[in-house]
Amino acid sequence: MKKSVFFGAATVAALAAGAAAAGTLDDVKARGKLNCGVTTGLVGFAAPDANGEWKGFDVAVCRAVAAAVLDDPNAVEFVPTTGKTRFTALASGEIDMLARNTTWTFSRDVDLKFEFTGINYYDGQGFMVPKDLGVSSAKELDGATVCIQTGTTTELNLADFFRANNISYEPVPIETNAEAQQQYLAGACDVYTTDASGLAATRATFEDPSAHVVLPEIVSKEPLGPLVRHGDNEWGDLVRWTLNALITAEELGVTSANLAEMAASAGGNPEINRLLGTEGNLGEMLGLPADWAVKALAVGGNYGEIFEANIGEATPIGLARGLNAQWTDGGLLYSPPFR
Structure with a gap:
């Protein structure tokens, strides 16, 4: 779902410039809560369950960011947005990020002054x-x-x-x-x-x-992914590399089942060590603790686990990985290296 391409472009851009003047990471830490824009309800991607708890593939990205930043995957305020309201909500600072199966397009990136932090679902x-x-x-x-x-x-x-x-x-x-x-x-x-x-x-x-x-x-072509405002590169980096951590973990075989063991052992794969913070200082570069990715991965596991739990072939949604398979399996999923 890929909306509001041209509506109010000048207004949205002006709002984005103002809202990005302050550091979003500092705002989120001070607030103790991540404000994440989602759809008004699309089962499997973002929808409240019978108890009112938000669940889904896009919701999992929000929770992973909250865990990385605040060490609490539940420290998220989910803000339902429509196709027409989502971009104004992000530009004005009402939300810190948008994870709402939104298509990365030229005009949204350039004219509306948003920064897409990656692709979490290749669609059409x-x-x-x-x-x-x-x-x-x-x-x-x-x-x-x-x-x-x-x-x-x-x-x-x-x-x-x-x-x-x-x-x-x-x-x-x-x-x-x-x-x-x-x-x-x-x-x-x-x-x-x-x-x-x-x-x-x-x-x-x-x-x-x-x-x-x-x-x-x-x-x-509908490359869907989370986005943030232009002008706050540090926050954009954090959201981007949290998504990349989920993707890289699957590629490297880091799962919810072996995460704790791998994080404790600092085994023989240097990239796994860097990802999990047992080697190097990648967390420090983001302004986060060394184990920020461990916290993000502890929420719902790696990308593949999140996919299968929410929208995969064993769920009522029944989606095959297809283009969203890892590049090593013939798909398009490919994260830059952690080094």
Whole structure:
């Protein structure tokens, strides 16, 4: 879900410049809490459970940062944001970081003055339809009504795809994923389009998921990841390298099961030692204790463990690793070295 590309760019940029004047790391430490912007609710990625506790793939990144900075994965205030409110919330300083399946684009990076700190999910936009519609390709959707979140790159990609294929559609504008789901199931639109991962997460909540199909076309590149404001490089580094720690740990075989043992033993792999703080001074460079990455990894394990627990093939979401496999397994996941 990839929204608000151009809306209020000058205003957002001005807010970002002001909010970044103070050091976010110092603010978070003084507050004793990380304010993390998330979606209004997308099961598997970010949604409150029956007890009101936020869970999900994006939530795990927020908790890992809070653990690294505050030694407490629960010291997080989750701030639900829509496609239209998320960028203003970040620019104004209402949130310290945004982890809301947001696409890294040129205009968001340059014009809106944000800094993407990495990619935690490689995605692409897809289409979901009821099986009884009898459609097997998005190219057969001429004249369809399409539920679409407004002010989004999804909206722009949709227009591009239909124009390129010389077919027409009628947009049904919606604000949140919950509203899209409600409208789609009520028959107000023939099609729901968003990131393929979002479609899988939404379909998993249906009473009969098998009655709905995600069409084969993927019509865009959607590199999703956490972002911060321009102008506060130290905070950007911290969020970036926390994500990199989760990715590197999986590559190096550091898991929730062996983390404590590896952190205590300072074994033979120098990069593992540097990652876990038993060698070198990487933590000091970030303004954090030597074991900052150990604390981040202790929350939900490495990237692979977080993926499998929240959105993997054994969950109702049922996503395969695909492009999100480690580079050593043919995927795109690749962290710079810890040295």
